[in-house]
Amino acid sequence: MNSDTLDSKYNVENKQVVSKISLKLKPTPILFANNGPPPAKRIKLSENGLAKRAITFGNGNNNINNNQKPKISVQDQKRQLPIFANKNKLIELIKRHDTLIILGEAGSGKTTQIPQYINSAGLQGNGQIAITQPRRVAAISVAMRVAQEYGNGMGIGDYVGYTVRFEDCTTKKTRIKFVTDGMLLREAMNNRLLIDYTVIMLDEAHERTLHTDVLFGIVKEAQRVREQRKLTPLKIIITSATMNVDHFSKYFNNCKVVYIEGRTFPVDIHFAKKPQDDYQTSCVATFFQIHKEAPPDHDVLIFLTGQEEIETCAHQIRLLAKDPETEGPPVRVCTLYAAQPGLQQMAVFNPAPVGVRKVIISTNIAETSVTISGIKYVIDSGMVKVRTFHPSTGLELLKVQRISREQADQRTGRAGRQSQGFCYRLYTKSQFELMNKSTVPEVQKANLNTVALQLLALKLHMLNFDFMDAPPKESVEAAFRQLKLLGAIEECVSTELTALGKKIAKFPLDPRFSKILIMAEKFSCVKEAIIVVSLLSSESILLNPPSRREQAQLARQKFRSGHGDHVTLLNIYKAFEGVGKNNIRLWCHEHFIHMKNIMYVSEVKEQLQEICRKCDIPNSTCASQIDQLRKCLLSGLFMNVAELYRDRQYITLDKRQVTLIHPSSVVHGQQPRFILFTEVVQTTKCYLRDLTTIEGDWMAEIAADYAKKHSFKSSNGNT
Ligand code: CDP
Ligand code: MG
Secondary structure, eight states: OOHHHHHHHHHHHHHHHHTOGGGTOOSSOOOEEEOOSOOHHHHHHHHHTSOSSOOOBSSOOOOOOOOOOOOOOHHHHHHHSGGGGGHHHHHHHHHHOSEEEEEEOTTSSHHHHHHHHHHHTTTTTTSEEEEEESSHHHHHHHHHHHHHHHOTTOOTTSSEEEEETTEEEOOTTOOEEEEEHHHHHHHHHHOTTOTTEEEEEEOOGGGOOHHHHHHHHHHHHHHHHHHHTTOSOOEEEEEESSOOHHHHHHHTTTOEEEEEOOOOOOEEEEEESSOOSOHHHHHHHHHHHHHHHSOTTOEEEEEOSSHHHHHHHHHHHHHHHHSTTOOSOOEEEEEEOTTOOHHHHHGGGSOOOTTOEEEEEEOTHHHHTSOOTTEEEEEEOOEEEEEEEETTTTEEEEEEEEOOHHHHHHHHHGGGSSSOEEEEESSOHHHHHHSOSSOOOGGGTSOOHHHHHHHHHTTOOGGGSOOSSOOOHHHHHHHHHHHHHHTSOSOTTOOOOOHHHHHHHTSSSOHHHHHHHHHTTTTTOHHHHHHHHHHHTSOOOBOOOGGGHHHHHHHTGGGOOTTBHHHHHHHHHHHHHTSOGGGHHHHHHHHTBOHHHHHHHHHHHHHHHHHHHHTTOOOOOOTTOHHHHHHHHHHHHTTSEEEEEETTEEEETTTOOEEEEOTTSTTTTTOOSEEEEEEEEESSSEEEEEEEEEOHHHHHHHSHHHHHHSOOOOSSOOO
16 A cells, blocks of 8 residues: 555545544544655664664655564564674673663563573572563563563563562562562662662663652662672663663763664654644544555554543444444454553454454553554554643643654654554644654653652652752752641651651552541541542543443442542442442443453552551541541642632632632532542643542641641632
8 A cells, every 4th residue: 555545545534434423533534744854853863873773754665565464483583673683792791881771772672681681691690680660561561571481381470570559470489570660669768779689670761750760869879889888789771762872871970882773664654734633533533544455464553642532542443443334354452551450451462363453552651661563553643641740839730742752753663663664643744843852851840749758768858869850949849848748757858757757658659648548547437548549549440431421420320429529439439349249340331430440449459458557557437427538538638629719710729720620520510618639630721630528627627737828718708
């Protein structure tokens, strides 16, 4: 198929799709421009020498007639990876250098192979190898892959294991351990020299997550101290798909940098001719255009931003693919996002049967950290969901925003791993040019509360920490202010945690949620508090399919509480606990509950119960005295209170932001005078989500000092 045909037939195909009104596909045809000039990245890459063979875009030869699905053994697959040719050289370099930066394109074999090379050469001695991953999905899936590559009936959790939040799949025998950066940081709190490990590989360093950035400083210091005290040396390996190497190398005392030469094929880029407001629908429409033309074994990867969007898109594609009017082979739809249980994630790696097209709909997980074979087409929405903290307003926002140009190019590259590919960008060339060049490190934009507390547990003050790039001063100040308000510290300048602060630090949670659990003892609602915090630590358990929204709300009506969303969710969870094992699926279906997510909540709940036990917090229940729970929630979230200001508008007490109640909330339309919120979502307006109504006099009772400073008076008393 060539791209000209694709463009010209696009209109026809799109009209056909539009006729299925139920899916409300966009009537405007999406036109793609054929091949703009190659994006800037290609030039930059070769200039920096970061990749010997950069991705080439445009003007590729589009004759693809490779119809056979290669069926090769796992061992052969390993040998075919670009990294394999460098195996001995790499082992030699790792042996020689205490700190090494390794760059290689996504999919070249860094994450899965380097730990095995180290192990085969015995470079880890008697210690363990830790490999950090910014995301739990990636940690689990690569660990499973490496266990599979070892074979010999070795299951996951044996020689190869993983540790992610609320799930530890390692044993005493484990030598190669994949771990989320957040969990390794937690381990460092108990053992700052990370003495169990002889090699630590900080993977996906280009993502610059907050936890990885902090770990840079922690492992660097651990290596120095271990050398000074003549303890077992620590080897540090930093791996990445792209990176500002000079910056990194300088930070790690000018350490050596090596490049793994990649193998990439040309990718034909098509920009949308017009901006696409409804990028989700455009993704579906573009998929069916490709689907009609491309051979069945050409798999498609779609980038969207989050679970809800991905599931909706998956549903639409499944539905349309089955329609007798739709042309093209059968379709297997796979999804990939943060909240998926391990086994389900592995399904995305299985090839579809011959004659069936696989389409994977993913968040930015598939950008660099998870590589799936067989992708020939990429559809890039150009969007990503990011959590951003605003020190000036004290609000943390979950926002869908444009990706960076670097991310766009990584996404494109996924189509050219095994042969030439195609990338459909649902943004115009000029929109692309307006994108940021690279992604801003998380330390510059994240809420620093948790990390500030973790560092204090290590007796380190964030202001003096050896960051590669220092966080903004206002964010650090906001974090310390909050820790002080929570009672975790007495003074913002001190490195001492209070007794309460030490307890708070024991939970792998946002300090505000930890405080709720600790205070639950006083309010005799430990059971309920654990459930609510577990629900807040997981993805939403509520399913709201756009076409059946009202039906879903009706089915869950009986759980509704006038006290708000937290209590409503608690009611749902309690009902779920009463359902017999064999009926769970049916019950979830009838009540529009996301079964996987609620099962995950129950796992989290068990973990939190265990931690409470270890912290000597006895179990208790407030039964029907739900005010106890509401007060308990307020004890951790008193900074997240808003008061009705005037018709439907709420003003936050902390920074006096004008907001609205999110339409998804059970108290939407009711206008209670005071609410506490857990999340702020910004679209065109600022919305508060996950709410509990509270009484005005509780503030003085629960957070007296704070209440004094933040008066409650509505400016016009309109309540
Ligand atoms: O880390 P890097 O991006 O360099 O590559 P990798 O994650 O080590 O992946 C190397 C190869 O393993 C890729 O071709 C993946 O498709 C494959 N892989 C897989 O088949 N199944 C997994 N669960 C993980 C990786
Ligand atoms: Mg990797």
